[in-house]
Amino acid sequence: MSGLIIGLVAALILVILFMLFRIQALITIAKGGDRPVGTSNKVNGALMLIVPIVLLALVAWYSPIAARNFLPEASSVHGVVTDNLFWVTITVISLMFLITNAGLFWFAYKYQYKEGRQASFFHDNTRLEVFWTIVPAVIMALLVFFGWKAWSDITSEPPKEAMVVEIMGKQFAWQVRYPGVDKQLGSYDFRLIDDVAGNEFGIDFEDKKAEDDFLAREMYLPKGQPVLFKIRARDVLHSVFAPHFRLKMDAVPGMPTQFHFVPTKTTEEMRSQLNNPQFDYEIACTEVCGRGHFAMKFKIVVVEPEEYRKWYAEQPTFLEQNPQFKGKGLSDLRKKNLAKRNAEQMKEQASL
């Protein structure tokens, strides 16, 4: 019933609008046709000033409110650098935006049609063209230079003493592995992955380096020390995004990637600084990966280095928790596969 009433009201409104349109059209015809430069031109000309100014006022009013949520507090060394570069760039482009849009709308308003005025036959000026080719080129060159310096630092070789953490993306969760006491991650192979048995990483336990590796439900990181993320995926593309560390890197099946950085604030420090006792560092996924893409959360806890060392030492290794994998690896898998194939061949021959 209510649907019918809504439909009727909507139809009525449309009819009224249509009548208005017809009346307007008839009046125009009665006035002697639609002159292209009548009152409408003046109205449009005025709107060329009014609309941009109103929109700009909206931006000016809202931006400070929105700015509270901008670029969540940078908590890495390079993050401070890129944040500064970001705000410098934003200032430069805001100026460009304001100057050019102001010119556009002001000229549109100022030079609206006037009876008897002749437009200027101004069609070329090499000096002007050169001027506004060079000015943007110089501005770009400067921005590129600083961006390139920052990028080169961020993507440089990771320091040797960096703490290694492996992050693996899968549908739809992140999983994290630490290298254990030897500080070296054991090798892995996707064919060794077995969700049922519990080897979700596909760790090769024939590799001695793997024996002390441990998995973590929350990622602990030491403050003020270089950290190296070793990033991979085991099904589709994912992307590690840790907004507070200004860190993003795709996780690609078959192609390990990496990103190194230095966290600068512990979780506790952030909590008191932001006045938010619930604050936590998070990792999100930023490469569309399917149904659960929007919920791939992993928690990071940044602590003082001593606390980190204590936590690190307390973690039980994967093998301690899953002793059945000890010594199981690629050659074991090969043996199993070979046996399976032989059995199949035997069966085939028998049936022949």
Add this chain to the structure above:
Amino acid sequence: MATEFNLTTHVEVDHQHDHDHEHHEEGFIRKYIFSEDHKMIAKQFLFTGLLWAFLGGAMSVIFRLQLGFPDLELGFLKPILGSWIDETNKLDPNYYLALVTMHGTIMVFFVLTAGLSGTFSNFLIPLQIGARDMASGFMNMLSFWFFFAASLVMFASLFLETGPAMGGWVVYPPLSALPEAVPGSGSGMTYWLISMALFIISTLLGGINYITTVINMRTKGMSFSRLPLTIWAFFLTAIIGLLSFPVLFAAALLLIFDRSFGTSFYLSDIYIGGEALHHQGGSAILYQHLFWFLGHPEVYIVLLPALGITSEIIATNSRKPIFGYRAMIGSMIGIAILSFIVWAHHMFVTGMNPFLGSIFMFLTLIIAVPSAVKAFNYITTLWRGNIIFTPAMLFSIGLVSVFISGGVTGIVLGNNALDIQLHDTYFVVAHFHIVMGSASFFGFMAGVYHWFPKMFGRMMDAKLGYIHFWLTFIGIYLVFFPMHYIGIAGFPRRYYSFTSFQAFNTFADLNMFISVAAILTFTAQAIFAFNFVWSIFRGRKAPLNPWNANTLEWTTPRLPGHGNWPGKIPHVYRWAYDYSKPNADKDGFTDFIPQHIPLSQTPHSNLEYENELMQKQNVTDDLKVNE
């Protein structure tokens, strides 16, 4: 000299041929369906493109409902969406992705490539260069029907049980290659790939035609340095398309192989659905390189025609020559070339070698320079003009505004150090919706309003056009400008909801605001739809040259037949921008001198070099007579 002579005889022959045609009227099917007339094909592209635009827009409204009102019960959409709405009356996350994917694919390829370039390249190239039709009317017809077939396949994929493609419009493998990963990567993805293959064939057939026609079929006197900027834009667009679309075809083909024939071009080391797949040695990044080798030029494929249309409309309605005609051509050529060597800026954080990242940052920021030159030249064209705000002019001015607003944020994203944080956030969404989506859409609308009289012989209602423009202009800024804020706050794109994360737990009010603005902006397009359909049948009859423009299309009859000019094709004696030329009144002209007016008729207003040119021409004409 010899070629020139041949060209004219060729034209005469065509003209004879056309007289024969006038006597026996073409049948309905040849005239309206399998037409070889470029004007009819242009209208076919226009109607199909507009239908897709409304469908693509409606999809965005649905996912904006989800983003702006996450708690809203969407049960009322069940009659349309069926099982895409689950038992709890919520949009299923998989189908959220399907909507996002289809919205992108439809808008980028079907609306802004086929709809915009297909409509106006087809309509304007023969009319503005003075040709009877395209070089190959048959290929032109095929181009539309391949596009139509592509449309049908894509449309059909919406009704599959497993849904259409869901991997985003870029359809990155492995997600798009593995049906286990997302249901849309089953048949939906197969349909998507078939549709795109058909679409690419359509684009290539069209592009070859545009290029051939512009090079070979210009009327006498229409040198490249006298071509209207619209034609320059369509010409360069077609070249870009011809060079880049085959690469997408290759990418799609390899993906088809990986999906259906067990190859491993893009796939390696994958464990999914409880088992390790046999694929090894492929590279998911390879696909991204191939895709963006088209994907980035594609941005200019949709943008350049809009810029060309704008150049024409701004000059005409400012009653001024376009400022820096040669600089405009130069910057378009610059953009066209550079567009091929910036693709990897979409891939800064894919794990690509950081050194490559630096190279692509340099190249990317270079492309800002010709773009800036274009913007400055548009603004200078307005300066000291005598501006008439037709709806087309309003949309053109709007285009320049959004081109600048969206362009400047490209400077942020092109900088790879800054892209780390902003990549795949709403900042990117805001950037390309403003600079590519809105700007091209404004160009599209400007073109429809401006050339509607030539297409249908009737005028659109101007006042409805003004209302449509202002609502759309304000609406587009209200929708996309706030997305910058959300992006700077780090919100990733293609998220079904933001509630899982503390970091993205803000801006619920702003997301609601964007959704409301989007719905209103979309609703405002109904004004256009009404105006468009109404005016085709009941609009005021159009005068021959309603905007007092210089280009050749306005020398044709109100409703040009197949062949465009009933008599001889007019020759061209000047560029297209003799607006408000000093002393034109002494020659009996008002504020415009069309391209087909010989210099000898305008002795008072001719510039010095034009007088010299005229004398030279007289001498050669004399020689010809003597021969």
